[in-house]
Amino acid sequence: MDHLDQLESRSIHIFREAYSCIGNLAMLWSIGKDSTVMLYLARKAFFGHVPIPLVHIDTAYKIPEMIEYRDRLALEWNLTMIYGQNEAALKAKQTYPDGACDRLTCCGLLKTQALTDTLSGEGIRYRLNHTTKAYDPDPNKEPFTGVIVGIRADEEGSRSKERYFSPRDQQNIWDFGDQPPEFWNQYKTDFKPGTHVRIHPILDWREVDVWAYIDREKIPTVSLYYDQGTGQRYRSLGCGPCTFPVDSTAKNPAELVAELQTGKFKDIAERSGRAQDTEDRGTLEELRRKGYM
DSSP states (O other): OOHHHHHHHHHHHHHHHHHHHSSSEEEEOOSSHHHHHHHHHHHHHTTTOOOSOEEEEOOSOBOHHHHHHHHHHHHHTTOOEEEEOOHHHHHTTOSTTTSSSOHHHHHIIIIIIHHHHHHHTOSOEEEEETTTTEEEEOOOOOOOSEEEOOOOTTTSGGGGGOOSEEEEOTTOOOOTTSOOOOBTTBOOOOOOTTOEEEEOTTTTOOHHHHHHHHHHHTOOOOGGGSOOSSSEEOSSOOBGGGBOOEEOOOOSHHHHHHHHHTTTTTTSOTTTTBHHHHHOHHHHHHHHHTTOO
16 A cells, blocks of 8 residues: 555544544535535445534634535535534624724634534534535534544644544543543544543544545535635635635646645645734643644
């Protein structure tokens, strides 16, 4: 097997381990390249079917093309698509830039709090109706005890402290100093009742691996990642007011791989275009400790 085959094989193994050992699973889909590769791997792991509901946290500030892409692919791939939202914070305008709060407070409310409430069943969930192509209130209030997440260790410092199977407490609090050891592809999958588990199938993938795999497998991705003739593209996707493009003329995955292999971005963090990540370096880890993705 080549390098991509090895990464793929491990990720598929993680998916199957999680599905067989962790009850009531969900999978987060941010609509970005990493979680879309993860979604594609799930389809491979389960022979074209995704038996795990997809959860998207909709801040109401995502770039419109992201939402259009989400719903188009959910219908095409017959996905169980759920989204959660902090409607109270949006109604009260506890947001950036429309409201009075800063970016990190906004992230805490629209992402972290919304995620915690959605996974616990305490918040309002909306489920895609494949017949009407609209979202209806989800009557299911059962909490998700495990969630599969498409984070990578090389993307940002606090993510490098994660494990493939990473336990949280009932409030989704992450004690990154107390994580189970993982040696020789042996993973701890039995946790005491009340433990919330995050599973990270692509933890050891690199940015260039993701794009090489997208190119090899012809995975559909949001066109925002590619130069549309402006000499710029998005390297990482988030909320519109806090996400900025980078200078690049790469127009497809193959050109993106070639660009990354030149070392053009070797001294530039992948999420440097995400303003909330750079506003306060220590605070991002604190947000993730409290449940942020």
